[in-house]
Amino acid sequence: MRNHRVAVIPGDGIGLEVIEAGKQVLETLSQKSDDFQFEFEDFDWSSQRYLETGEYIPEGGLEKLSTFDAIYFGAVGSQEVPDHVSLWELRLAICQGFDQYANVRPARVLPGVNSRLKGAEKIDWVIVRENSEGEYAGNGGRAHRGHPEEVGTEVAIFTRKGIERIHRFAFKLAQDRPRKKLTLVTKSNAQRYGMVLWDEVFFEVAKDFPDVTIDRELVDAATTRMVLKPETMDVIVATNLHADILSDLAAALSGSLGIAPTANLNPERAYPSMFEPIHGSAFDIAGQGIANPVGAFWTAAMMLEHLGESTAAERLMAAIERLTASGLQTKDLGGTATTQDATRAICSDIEQQ
Incomplete structure (x- = not known):
């Protein structure tokens, strides 16, 4: 037993x-x-x-x-x-x-569940969220509280080790799924340091998984693609904040957060x-x-x-x-x-x- x-x-x-x-x-x-x-x-x-x-x-x-x-x-x-x-x-x-x-969040429409999204039956995703650093690393602070010059900082932390291990995890997961497809979600056009490193490490890791089809999507464009072309996505890897938001959208599109x-x-x-x-x-x-x-x-x-x-x-x-x-x-x-x-x-x- x-x-x-x-x-x-x-x-x-x-x-x-x-x-x-x-x-x-x-x-x-x-x-x-x-x-x-x-x-x-x-x-x-x-x-x-x-x-x-x-x-x-x-x-x-x-x-x-x-x-x-x-x-x-x-x-x-x-x-x-x-x-x-x-x-x-x-x-x-x-x-x-x-x-x-x-952080792993699968999403699909279960039998008998209705979605408000036309074509929702095409949803079959797994969102992989980096869960230890990024935008929720907890690095920052507040100063001059209550004064006109009060300031609050929230610093996103991206380490090569943290990025590599979550990308490698996502690639292995995608490798085990029938479609073998992985979408990188990023915002490196605007966040030019941590998110550029996020992208660079992804493509380095990709060389070890030649059987996995990859693509890259800016996070704002990813939301529209999830709604308009759900069948084009399979495994999605994103940062702590981005995947937090996208996974709630995925749940809602699948019928309910419940x-x-x-x-x-x-x-x-x-x-x-x-x-x-x-x-x-x-x-x-x-x-x-x-x-x-x-x-x-x-x-x-x-x-x-x-x-x-x-x-x-x-x-x-x-x-x-x-x-x-x-x-x-x-x-x-x-x-x-x-x-x-x-x-x-x-x-x-x-x-x-």
Whole structure:
């Protein structure tokens, strides 16, 4: 019996609801497979904890987290805590602390899901986001606060090592996909130092992958291409900020933010990787039981794949597609199903297969 120790951080808002739903589905898969099991440990690292104690992560928290095989993360964000505080004190503290430099976000229209984009059925993308430096490196500051000459700086950091490893990761991913195509997203026409280095290293790495077809697109043009010519893109590699924006667009074009998954990977496996649905804390619907859990389910499938349970991952993705094709849809997709309706339906499907 294979045992997987998973740290569970539901966090804030609907993260509490969808991560609990994901745990139920993972337990059902485990029982159905009967050859692996999960050992979950819940962590109350949330904005509520921050408001009560002044910290998201307690002393020694990352050291304890490092002993797990994977992290299943819900969301962070609160109306009572400034966004930059919640992000940097929890999610980015884990991503950067564990060198999870490859953020992977697949996007496609699942069966039965409607998109507002004509031709959306042609979407089959994986967006690879550099997750450790770039525009979110955290380098900068503010001076002369409250005075007319107040200044704030935000310095994007691009290192040859950081750029090369994310490009090499993206090339390997593209190499394993049927179309073997990789699009470089850049803004080197305007950002002439870090982004020019970003481009140069990409083309150096490309020489090691002659079987991968490559092209280059400025980030503003990439948004229009995603909408007007979705079939021309496959794997997309972009910086921390650019891919953050493009992946939300990809999720919306695929039908809903509620269905989109994310993996924050440390490919060398020196640290645990973290898996999170893309939708955020969504306080406007939190506590109502109507959040779409599909993003958490798809994220769980990515976690299973990472843990070496490829058969279970395929079984879960097949169940997700049967669920969306069945017409049982949550409110974000135009339906009336609750979070628990969707959870019960997919668990029942898994048990019957």
